[in-house]
Amino acid sequence: MKTRTRAVLIGLAVIVVLIACYALVFMRAQPLMDCLEGTEAPNAGQIVLYEQDKDPVTLTIDSADQVAGLWQAMENTQVRFLRGRGSVVVPQGGAYYEITLQSLDESGQEAAAYNFGCGSDGALLIVGSDYETVGESDLPAQLEALFAGQEP
Secondary structure (H helix, E strand, C coil), X not given: CHXXXXXXXXXXXXXXXHHHHHHHHHCCEEEHHXXXXXXXXXXXXXXXXXXXXXXXXXXXXXXXXXXXXXXXXXXXXXXXXXXXXXXXXXXCCCEEEEEEEEEECCCCCEEEEEEEEEECCCEEEECCEEEEEECCCCHHHHHHHHHHCCCC
16 A cells, blocks of 8 residues: 555656756746847838727838847847747737848848847747747837837
8 A cells, every 4th residue: 555655746746847947948948049040130120010990000110229229128128938839929919020130241142131020019920939028118108119210
């Protein structure tokens, strides 16, 4: 009887350790830039704004100030992985932004490309996986300000 109880307790302990390891590895906060390919600051890009019951609006950004502000917000954003596969959802009363940024090298060739989606509620979609922002993030406010045509 004691060996059977011991085996059950050992089994439960192993399951608890595996769940703890999963939480530590996959659910920890990490910089947004660690989830994206590339390290070079972008030169230009395009952002598509989706709002409920409205047609998508596309904004091309090529001004150094616009790109620098968005890049700074990206570098300062911490994210947490939520689950394996995500889907694009426009938050109720909010917006969803599809961001595509490129950096070019000296010869004009693409050096890095950054593609991800960001909801006004802080939800992120990176390469089909769901993430959420952790702590304060200027990214949604920066995106909103770009479409409003003003400094955040």
